[in-house]
Each structure stands twice: as structure tokens, then as C-alpha cells.
Amino acid sequence: MNPQLLFWVPAGLRLSLLLIGAGIVWYFFGSIAGLATGLIGMGIALVMQLHYLYRLADWLDHPASARLPDGWGAWTDIFSRLYKLRRDDEKNQAELTEWLARFRQAMSLLPDGVVIMDDVLFLEWCNPAAEKHLGLQLDRDKGMRVTNLIRSPEFMDYIILGRYEQPLTLSLRERKLIVQIIPFENRRQILVTHDVTDAERIEMMRRDFVANASHELRTPLTVINGFLEIAANQPNLAAQTRLDHLKLMREQGLRMQNLIDDMLALTRLESIDYPVRREPVNMWSLLDQVLQEAHALSAGRHEIGLTFDGPDIQGSRDELHSAFSNLVSNAVRYTAAGGVIQLIWKDTEKGPQFSVQDNGIGIRPEHISRLTERFYRVDKSRSRETKGTGLGLAIVKHVLLRHDAVLAVHSVPDQGSTFAVKFSRTCVAKGDRAAPLLDEIV
Numbered sequence: 001m002n003p004q005l006l007f008w009v010p011a012g013l014r015l016s017l018l019l020i021g022a023g024i025v026w027y028f029f030g031s032i033a034g035l036a037t038g039l040i041g042m043g044i045a046l047v048m049q050l051h052y053l054y055r056l057a058d059w060l061d062h063p064a065s066a067r068l069p070d071g072w073g074a075w076t077d078i079f080s081r082l083y084k085l086r087r088d089d090e091k092n093q094a095e096l097t098e099w100l101a102r103f104r105q106a107m108s109l110l111p112d113g114v115v116i117m118d119d120v121l122f123l124e125w126c127n128p129a130a131e132k133h134l135g136l137q138l139d140r141d142k143g144m145r146v147t148n149l150i151r152s153p154e155f156m157d158y159i160i161l162g163r164y165e166q167p168l169t170l171s172l173r174e175r176k177l178i179v180q181i182i183p184f185e186n187r188r189q190i191l192v193t194h195d196v197t198d199a200e201r202i203e204m205m206r207r208d209f210v211a212n213a214s215h216e217l218r219t220p221l222t223v224i225n226g227f228l229e230i231a232a233n234q235p236n237l238a239a240q241t242r243l244d245h246l247k248l249m250r251e252q253g254l255r256m257q258n259l260i261d262d263m264l265a266l267t268r269l270e271s272i273d274y275p276v277r278r279e280p281v282n283m284w285s286l287l288d289q290v291l292q293e294a295h296a297l298s299a300g301r302h303e304i305g306l307t308f309d310g311p312d313i314q315g316s317r318d319e320l321h322s323a324f325s326n327l328v329s330n331a332v333r334y335t336a337a338g339g340v341i342q343l344i345w346k347d348t349e350k351g352p353q354f355s356v357q358d359n360g361i362g363i364r365p366e367h368i369s370r371l372t373e374r375f376y377r378v379d380k381s382r383s384r385e386t387k388g389t390g391l392g393l394a395i396v397k398h399v400l401l402r403h404d405a406v407l408a409v410h411s412v413p414d415q416g417s418t419f420a421v422k423f424s425r426t427c428v429a430k431g432d433r434a435a436p437l438l439d440e441i442v
């Protein structure tokens, strides 16, 4: 029904009843009694209106705590409508609070930073990623000018130029960030930050790898091309010289082959499409094979021993073989003739451990942390002389990463080195058979 009618019809009816009542009293008891009845009735109605007006004012002062009265007459309708408005408002508030909480949670999970600022760059809100990227602290910095918080000349220039359609690459707190300001609404701006430090590092590693690999391949190729040119220009070369050249060319060819094999092995180990194939590995047979290969490489120039007192483990035999033989071949190559090399397979409280000890040339402490970098060599000429590719320890590192193992290096220059591979207890093969205790020195 029309709300106007809802209001006026009952009010009119009540007024008519009062007038009729006063008229009846006038008729039976005289004009003064009739007027008094009418005035008293109007007075009561006025007091009631004032009472409800007071309740309404009270409720408006404390809408949350004060209870809305049931009301009388037209007030019933007014209060019930106010009650419905309040209920709708509470529902909207609850929805808004929930939505805000969800928005905050989503923003806090974002890997990108989001800063909301007003038109003159005063900080209103930012998510945890922005705090991390820009060194902000919302509680502390709220209401401060962002240019006073991000102290970078490039950022200041970006703000001064105001070319916000272009992102800015910013080096801040040892991180590389892509930042961009996006104006929104009339008087607000969002600053978005994207951390590209890791992507940049990977890109740099890729560039270095390509440059190093090309350089490594170019050297043997230059040698081979040189001999081929001699062969082409000097057809009457002595047979022995020709044979010597062929031998050198073959050596360089083998060097290229080793390099390419190692590069392919590294690429495979790094690929996520190539998960480690775990199988029980018979450590005795594996280490015996590594020992025989060490003897072959040493050709009798070293004393090489194996102490075997550890369990079988779960892992990829081929990968473990490649890692262990790289460590053993390094020990042979970096230990002078007459040196002693000891391979040890043992169980420790934390897990099994394979170590290779030598009393060779040793490594100065400043090189140790860089040894597993690709193509990193302490002594380039010695590495090449001994047919090193510079990738051996990088391969070891990746194999160990795939087996949840770590490499520990202890070395003293001119005294020798120990490379220890530490496996976790979880990698021990179930139902491990008793390991034969063996101490063999050859």
C-alpha cells in the first residue's frame, strides 16, 4: 500500500475518535468538560509523540547498543522501517568487512608489491611484498610521503618526469625491481613492484655459461684448425710430424667431446623434466667400480685405498657414479705422483657419508665457496693439462641436490683436501644388507 496512506489513515482515524469522544462529553456534560476531554486527549497524544521522539533520538545517538521500541500508531511503521534499514546496514557492513579481509589476504599472498598512495604520494596502505621490496613498514610509515621513504635518485627522477606509462627498473636493497605507478580513481595512485632479482641472476648465469662454453670450445677448435691448415699447406710433412699432429688433434677432439658430454650431463641434471630415478644402490659394487677407475687414471702414480663401512642407499646409480668419479678423478689429478688418496664410505649419526681424502696441492680458503660454479678453476692451466672441463664439481653439486645430500670441503694448501658427500638418514635403502668391513690400500 502507498506509505502516505499507511501514515495518514490511522492518524486521521485516531484524531476523529478523539474529536467524537470530546463531542460526546460536550453533549452530555457541557462545553467545558468536552473541551477539557479534547485537550487532555491531545495532551496524552503529544506526550506519547514526545516519548517516541526521545526514544528515536536516543537510538540515533547509540544505534548499536540502544534497542528500538515497538512504537505505537505511525511510530510502529517508522521503527520497523528503521529496524530493517539497520539490519540491511549491518549485513552490508559484515559483507564489506569480509570482502576487505579477503582482499587483504589475497594482497598479502601476492608475490608483487602493491602500495596505495594519495595524489601527493602519501602512503595509505601497502602489502607485505611491498614492505619487503621497498623496506617499508606500514604501521610506522603510514601517512608519510613515499619519496621520503624510498630514497633512490632514479625513483625521484621517475616521479619528477611523471612518465608513468613506462615502468622503471630500480636497484634497491640489493634487489632488482621493476616498479610502475598507476593512477586510479581521481586522487589515488598505486605503485606496483615486481622483483626480478632471480630472473636477472639466471639470465646472467645463462649468458656467462654460453660465453664460457664458447670460449672453452674455441681453444681446441683453433688448435685443430691450425694443424689442418699446416697439413693442407705442407703436403710433404715428415710422417712422424704428421703423426704427432694427428695425436694432438685427437687430444683436442677428446677435450671437446668431454666438454660437450659434461655440458649435456649438467643440462639433464638441471632439467625438471628429468626427475631422479630412485633405486636401491649397491654401494660396494659402485665404490669398487670407482676405485678401479681411479687406479686406471692414476696409472700406478698414487696409493689409493677404500674403507667401506656404510649401508646401501636409495638413489640413481648412474648419477652417484658420475658424482663420485668426478671427486676421485679430481683427487688423482690434483695430487702429485707418490701421493695418497683414501676413499671412505661410512655411516654417521646424521646419515651415510662418502669422502675422498688426498694429500695433494690443496685449495686456498677464498676459492672454496666458488668451486661448484661452472668453469671455475683455481689453476686454469693445471686443470686443462689434466683434461679438466671445469664442470666436474658443478655436476657433483647438482647430483647431490637431487639426492638431498650436501658437499663439505676441507682443504689446506700444499697439504691436501677432503671432499665429503653427506647423505641424509632418509636415503638409506630399506632392508639394507650388512656391509662388508674392508680396508684396502693398493
Ligand code: ADP
Binding pocket: 326, 330, 331, 334, 358, 360, 361, 362, 363, 371, 372, 376, 377, 378, 379, 383, 384, 387, 388, 389, 390, 391, 392, 393, 394, 417
Ligand atoms: P676441473 O675439471 O677443472 O677439475 P672441477 O669442477 O672438477 O673442474 O673442479 C674445479 C676446481 O676445483 C679445479 O679446477 C681445481 O682447481 C679445484 N679442485 C677440485 N678438486 C680438487 C682437489 N682434490 N685438490 C685441489 N684442487 C681441487
